[in-house]
Amino acid sequence: MLIQGYKLELVSPACDPGTARWSAFARLEDDIRAVLPYLNAIWAGAIYGHAAGYLTWQMGSRAVSVRPRELAVSNLADKDEAEAVVAQLVETINDVWERRDEIAPRTRRRERLRALDVYRLLPGGNCKTCGEPTCFIFANKLAAGQVTVAACTLLYTDEHQGQRAQLLALLDAAA
Ligand code: SF4
Missing domain, CATH: 3.30.310.10 (TATA-Binding Protein)
Structure with missing residues (x-):
């Protein structure tokens, strides 16, 4: 013990x-x-x-x-x-x-995922493709683990490649 x-x-x-x-x-x-x-x-x-x-x-x-x-x-x-x-x-x-x-021990620091940091990296425009009424609501749900980043299909276009890479890095640091 x-x-x-x-x-x-x-x-x-x-x-x-x-x-x-x-x-x-x-x-x-x-x-x-x-x-x-x-x-x-x-x-x-x-x-x-x-x-x-x-x-x-x-x-x-x-x-x-x-x-x-x-x-x-x-x-x-x-x-x-x-x-x-x-x-x-x-x-x-x-x-x-x-x-x-x-159990595999984990010594890496886990960063807190903040909705505002997520929101700043989303395409913006509130297109609703993800099923949420606004990007801000999507950001809050993503930070809370209630949706997956892949639901924002706009983020996966070439135009938003840079933002996508930054957001995936944020998510990885918080995982
Ligand atoms: S699909 Fe992406 S850009 Fe469109 S509302 Fe949802 S989070 Fe915003």
């Missing part, structure tokens, strides 16, 4: 003291840096810094951050919920560690 034990702390965000929602910090007895590339490989949308040793991930309505000796989870109602959510997270991390031989 990778995480053998931890001490749980519950705090209200410094920027909003007295808030009804809490953040939990689990101070780990063990250094878990080695599991981060495996978590990065299987947690879709995680943001990972290999050299700095951190990983952040959106788990439903909660932001999760994993560091070598600390787990942090936001948006918790009370101590009971914090204990349950952190225990589940620890179980998940330990499970990934046990299965690491089946």
